[in-house]
Amino acid sequence: MAGSSVGWDDAVTGWPGFSPLAGDRTADACVIGLGASGLAAVEDLVGRGLSVIGLDAGRVAAGAAGRNGGFLLGGPALFLHDAIAAWGPSAVDLYRETLAELRHLKETLSPGVVRPVGSIRLAGLPGPPTDEGDAADRAAEVADCAAHAAALREHGIAVEDYDGPLGRGIFLPDDAATNPAVRATAIAARLEHRAALHENTSVRRIAAGRVVTSHGTVSAGVVVVAVDGRLDALIPSLARRVRTARLQMLTTAPVSASRLPCPVYGRHGYDYAQQGADGRLHVGGGRDRFEQAEWTASTAPTEPVQRHIEDVAARMAGGPVTVTHRWGASVGFTADGRPLCTEVAAGVVAIGGYNGTGNLVGPVAARAAVARAVDGTAPPPYFAA
Template identity: 30%
Template sequence: MTVSIWQQAHQKREAAYDVIVVGGGIVGCSTAYWLGRRAPSLDVALLEARTLGAEASGRNAGFVLQGTHADYRTDVERYGKRTARRLWQFTRENRDLLAAELRGSAFSWRADGALVAAGTAEEDERLRTSLPHLRAAGAPAVHLDAEETNDRIGASGFHGSLFVTTGAAVNPLHLVQHVAAKSGADVHTQHPVEHVRWGETGAVLGTPDRHFRAPRVVFALGPALPELVPAVSSVVRSVRAQMLATAPADAVRIPVPVYSHRGGFYVRQREDRRLLVGGGRHAHRAAEETSRDATTPAVQATIERYLHTHFPWSPSLGIEQRWSGTMGFSPDGRPVVGRVPEHPEGVFATGFTGHGMGYGFRMGRLLADLVSANETPEALDLFAASRFEDPDAKQAGAAPDRSRPTDS
């Protein structure tokens, strides 16, 4: 963005704040929101390189699910029962805070539950055997057999499912915009941070037109984080997701969000009866390990094949739009939170592994507490970057990811 000589005269070349949040997605906007709630006297700036929700937070399907990107049995096997339970409870808090704190009509809040559907008999067995663990964690879930599952969503070929009554869906872009508007922060869009200069009293962040100074900085970024904090490049990598939207169907046929094939596919029907469908990356992993924003015929064909196979009434619906988005994936599937190495006045959060809507609002509260409180926030240990410093934990975190994380 260029600035004329007339505009320049009215702009401060350097602005000072108490806290600067870098990143205008769900996590950054939520951090600004909770900073305003925790300490209304704080002068907070939110810097976004493009527009609010320009990246993953405005390109996903708007699922607000509980748990991680994987099924609960996988979480238990990977993290242990206690950690899996705490992760589920953290994301349940995220869902409940969205419902309690915000005006749902501003972002098309729907809380009719969600269906985790099995694409194979083996997956259905995993879902069914995870049910006791889920209920022990407080999850309101029931198992549906193949007939019940397919009847409920007008589908064919699913082997069973878990119906989770607390699943929800939103318009993700409107949610981000609403949270930012309610934060009370000074929102500066079209301000890409090009460099960070650390000093004894905090940091100066340089954008093409201005400098911003603050004693504390929060980096709420995905794959772009290493550009500003190179020391943490090992904890996040860029992965692309692709989606499509159909023309409106003649009726509401899919009443709740559907997440299937171990996160490999997902579909929902909007209020305007259009279907949003995404996934397919697990069949094209190498090609989708990229930061390039582009759709590909191969992945789009995989998504369409899924849609037409499991929803046999859908082939008559034309495809109105196709898009992609890049997300930050962590080494072990959990978000990563920490302090900037050698600069503890800076904190970062990244690596939401395609599940940012499930974590983001609650994560903003955690980051606000980390910045403004003298004590360690509750649940920080679930996401602490220090887990990768322990050789044993690092080895476990680097284990092959057998799940198929999505960008829902």
């Protein structure tokens, strides 16, 4: 499939960019990866009065952090009831931490960057079931939505039943939407004068106290590696714990206004769409349908996945769509669904493996990584140390 461009980037206007690292430098801390997670680590470290150098191989949020669905959802990739079943009560603690991170974003970013519109989890996709199998899956998913809602209610987290023009499911009023590229560049701009941030600086080797890049070596006692996709390539010792996959999306020309009042995800969250204020849809999905082919470090969009997402887009739009942008990006998956927050060398803590849902969990992991590296505090049990 020819070419790739990212629908979100149209709104990143006037980004001045940061210069590459210029030779060897020393700081208290070095953060590798300037996506939303790495930027949260930078924010936490400068808040502690430490000098910080942040590095990214490309632009700020050149990876998934600037190329995702822009869903700001409470909790990890697993729905709350599934996460509790898998990890125990600490899953609820992580859910609360992600909501706290979302409140922090709303408080610190300009109005409009975070849209506090909630989210809808649908059973199936909008429109009638495609066949008997789809109808049966949808009935099972209605029951799963009820179990999901029960777990949220039991822990005092807001949820409402949804039965509306898009179908049946649940509405989560605490969730929000963002343009992820705008979110990350806005955070980087806020931090610009408090830390030395460098783009187009690829890290080649990491050791205790030393980060070797294409443009010089950084010496720092604390190193946070905030790379979700391709973490296994950057730190080969983690290759058995985190695996890189590609996820793909597309953007459409504007469709009927207010078709999607908030981020919508259906088919157990595998297919998803968000409508921007300009009426365009940003749509992704199909991870379950193309799992084997998508275990790759390539970020090029592919025809079979894009065809599936185009179908999802038409269902979400309620009619045919015109696609204007198509792209892919890398994310990390872990075997038990718990993200990593792990010390890989003295003072070097790596985070990642958010299983496709790192917009809020990533910054929570970043703060845990800083606490691990600076204070020696063990990460909470919802992270794999």
